[in-house]
Amino acid sequence: MIADGSGREPNAADVVVVGAGLAGLQCARLVAETGLEVVLLDRKEDVGERVHTTGIFVRKSLEDFPLPPSCLGPPVRRAVLYSPARRALSLSSRRDEFRVGRMAALYREWLDRCRESGVRFVSGARYRGCRRTGTGLVVEVERGGRSLSFETRLLVGADGANSQVARDLGLDSNTEWLVGLESVHRGVPLAEGPALHCFLDPGVAPGYLAWVVQDGEETHVGVGGTPDRFHPQTALAGFTASLDGRFALDEGRLVEQRGGRIPVNGVLRRIGTDVGLLVGDAAGAVSPLTAGGFDACLRLSRQAADVIVRRFETGDPAVLATYSGAKLRTRFWSRRWMRALLAGVRSRTAMELVCLALRCPPFRNLAWQVFFRRRSFPDVD
Numbered sequence: 001m002i003a004d005g006s007g008r009e010p011n012a013a014d015v016v017v018v019g020a021g022l023a024g025l026q027c028a029r030l031v032a033e034t035g036l037e038v039v040l041l042d043r044k045e046d047v048g049e050r051v052h053t054t055g056i057f058v059r060k061s062l063e064d065f066p067l068p069p070s071c072l073g074p075p076v077r078r079a080v081l082y083s084p085a086r087r088a089l090s091l092s093s094r095r096d097e098f099r100v101g102r103m104a105a106l107y108r109e110w111l112d113r114c115r116e117s118g119v120r121f122v123s124g125a126r127y128r129g130c131r132r133t134g135t136g137l138v139v140e141v142e143r144g145g146r147s148l149s150f151e152t153r154l155l156v157g158a159d160g161a162n163s164q165v166a167r168d169l170g171l172d173s174n175t176e177w178l179v180g181l182e183s184v185h186r187g188v189p190l191a192e193g194p195a196l197h198c199f200l201d202p203g204v205a206p207g208y209l210a211w212v213v214q215d216g217e218e219t220h221v222g223v224g225g226t227p228d229r230f231h232p233q234t235a236l237a238g239f240t241a242s243l244d245g246r247f248a249l250d251e252g253r254l255v256e257q258r259g260g261r262i263p264v265n266g267v268l269r270r271i272g273t274d275v276g277l278l279v280g281d282a283a284g285a286v287s288p289l290t291a292g293g294f295d296a297c298l299r300l301s302r303q304a305a306d307v308i309v310r311r312f313e314t315g316d317p318a319v320l321a322t323y324s325g326a327k328l329r330t331r332f333w334s335r336r337w338m339r340a341l342l343a344g345v346r347s348r349t350a351m352e353l354v355c356l357a358l359r360c361p362p363f364r365n366l367a368w369q370v371f372f373r374r375r376s377f378p379d380v381d
């Protein structure tokens, strides 16, 4: 039993959220703020350990969500797109378009906000499975070699791209992936101001791109690609070597390596049942084109929290059936189409031609829109 001094039944909660990434933290807090009892579980001991993401937040998220400025790097207004021959197309905006999150600090800060809202957090707790009861579910967890169970009315799967909760609830699972790997450096001098540098080169990053993100404090050097056409460690080493002093990485120090799988199938259709629902990567809530997941995480988690609160207000489990990815999916078609197009360009010569086309209007305008338009994820109504 995990006693928390609150006087409540320790192993029962209205809602159990599995996974304290951005999606789980956002959903747990919003639900707890309405007075419902929420337990948040994560297999990690510390939510700030083993960060797997670059951390780029787009303007839309920065404007719409209260992200703590102390956990964000300096603003970035410029994106540079490179062809395989390293011809550069520079795009800039008059606004602050991106900020790189200091993710370990951000996760910890958001966990503090969860606790202040009444969320009970159980660290080092690995979700093992769940079974239905007459009134809801029993959630099975392993913690420190011991088995624990939590009774709940509702289970939220915020357990990432390879969600076990999705499988246990009989919901849809992700099927299409990119793999990303990056190194994080500190103390690298900025040559030309903060920028997001994207390298389109199927030889280095087949099906996606390689990147250098520099905000003046941190430099992230990474590669992403489709898993069957690509070995991430080899590609990252080759890409870093090919930068050939351009970013003065030698003058800084390597502090961390990050990586993981990114689902790019678009939001899954079936993401809710009468006893549970999925948020974040578990729901496939990632832009299939840019592979950015934060904006989607934040918006879908907010919608999930609204639906959960309505389910408890009305006492009607059927309310959860309104939580569906099908409608969102239809609004993803252009991004899925563009992603298929990008993945289909397999030769460096063909990509050079694509990049040549991007230099002339209206394609240049299209590239500008992809980077800077306030439309990373459909607004959820």
Ligand SMILES: Cc1cc2nc3c(=O)[nH]c(=O)nc-3n(C[C@H](O)[C@H](O)[C@H](O)COP(=O)(O)OP(=O)(O)OC[C@H]3O[C@@H](n4cnc5c(N)ncnc54)[C@H](O)[C@@H]3O)c2cc1C
Pocket (backbone or CB within 6 Å): 018, 019, 020, 021, 022, 023, 024, 041, 042, 043, 044, 052, 053, 054, 055, 056, 057, 125, 126, 127, 128, 158, 159, 160, 161, 164, 180, 181, 182, 258, 259, 260, 261, 262, 279, 280, 281, 282, 285, 286, 291, 292, 293, 294, 295, 297
């Ligand atoms: C290399 C890389 C770079 C990326 N860069 C960006 C970017 O710059 N901008 C952007 O918008 N998106 C980016 N993404 C995507 C973005 O990181 C994800 O979409 C987002 O982090 C998903 O958040 P989440 O909360 O759904 O899942 P996660 O952050 O994966 O959180 C899942 C949590 O569940 C826990 N968990 C899993 N299984 C269990 C279990 N059985 N029991 C208990 N706990 C469990 C995990 O420990 C974890 O804390 C990137 C992804 C990768 C891999």
